[in-house]
Amino acid sequence: MSKTTRVLIFLAVSMILIGAVAVFASTEGSEVIPAAAASNVAWWVWPLSLLVVTFVLGIVAVLGGVGGGVLFVPIIGGFYPFNLDFVRGAGLLVALAGALAAGPGLLKRNLASLRLALPVALIASAAAIVGALIGLALPQNVIQTLLGATILFIVLIMALAKKSDFPNVPKPDALSQSLAITGIYTEQSLGKDIEWQVHKTPQALFMFIIIGVMAGMFGLGAGWANVPVLNLMMGAPLKVSVATSKFLLSITDTSAAWIYLNEGAVLPMIVAPSIVGIMLGSMVGVKILARTKPKAIKWMVIGLLLFAGTRALLKGLGIWK
Secondary structure, eight states: OOHHHHHHHHHHHHHHHHHHHHHHHHHHHHHHOHHHHHSSSOTTHHHHHHHHHHHHHHHHHHHHTOOHHHHHHHHHHHHSOSOHHHHHHHHHHHHHHHHHHHHHHHHHTTOSOHHHHHHHHHHHHHHHHHHHHHHHHSOHHHHHHHHHHHHHHHHHHHHHOOOOSSOOOSSOOHHHHHTTOEEEEEETTTTEEEEEEOOOHHHHHHHHHHHHHHHHHHTOOSHHHHHHIIIIISOOOHHHHHHHHHHHHHHHHHHHHHHHHHTTOOOHHHHHHHHHHHHHHHHHHHHHHTTSOHHHHHHHHHHHHHHHHHHHHHHHTTSOO
8 A cells, every 4th residue: 555545544544533523512512511502602613623723732742752741641631621531531542542653653663562561551551540530530720730739740851861772781680581572673763673671570570660650640641751761761772761661651551541531531622633643643743853953842842841841730729710
């Protein structure tokens, strides 16, 4: 199948999804989004604007090296009149869509490691289910406040965290040896095969309990936290950490997303245009990436998250409504 054919099929599916959103919104949209329905804005403006905004977010996410969910939830939750439960449910599916699109290619190139991903995924998925249940049980203002604080914490991590292309792991720990967490991949920039192993596995698995709970509670995905733990704590090469993190999202986010789906907190009018927008934006972002300066984009993303996190925090505290 040619590239042009794939693009045409993707656009056709996108139009079908948007049409389905229109039908759904005309019958149920006013019941589940009272703030949007109470305004004088026509219902179709909301999914259309979501498509445009998430298209831009998809571009920025690729250029900034972050997942779409970490931008989607604070920005849409802070500036759209949607119930935060629906935004968090959509955020998980947005992150999930990107992970599913990237996963097969990463596995095929031997960058994403199943040996590394599966033990972590087991821990993080169970924690994400717990996080989703907690998130749906807490009041909206508490979730907004915690979300704002979490986003500001992510900003701090992004501003201060360093990355190591090839961390030095002199000796694997007993747990990683028993699980055979090791691998080899071809580093094209060096033209040679890189063998890797990991350490501090018990500490990392504990960290993934916290990461899973936060991912399920806020619907953010967890790429922002996965990579530092895999790369800096466990000592996996940066490319393996990024690829495995992306693959992990397809497992972790699925677990949490089922909780939101079961509770009726997944609304097609929000989810469909958001996924289409993010994926189209990501395709454009990949093409722009080669021409941009990573540092400038990184600080632009940090500024965007700082503003969105502050907005969510103040909204949760009742200061900025």
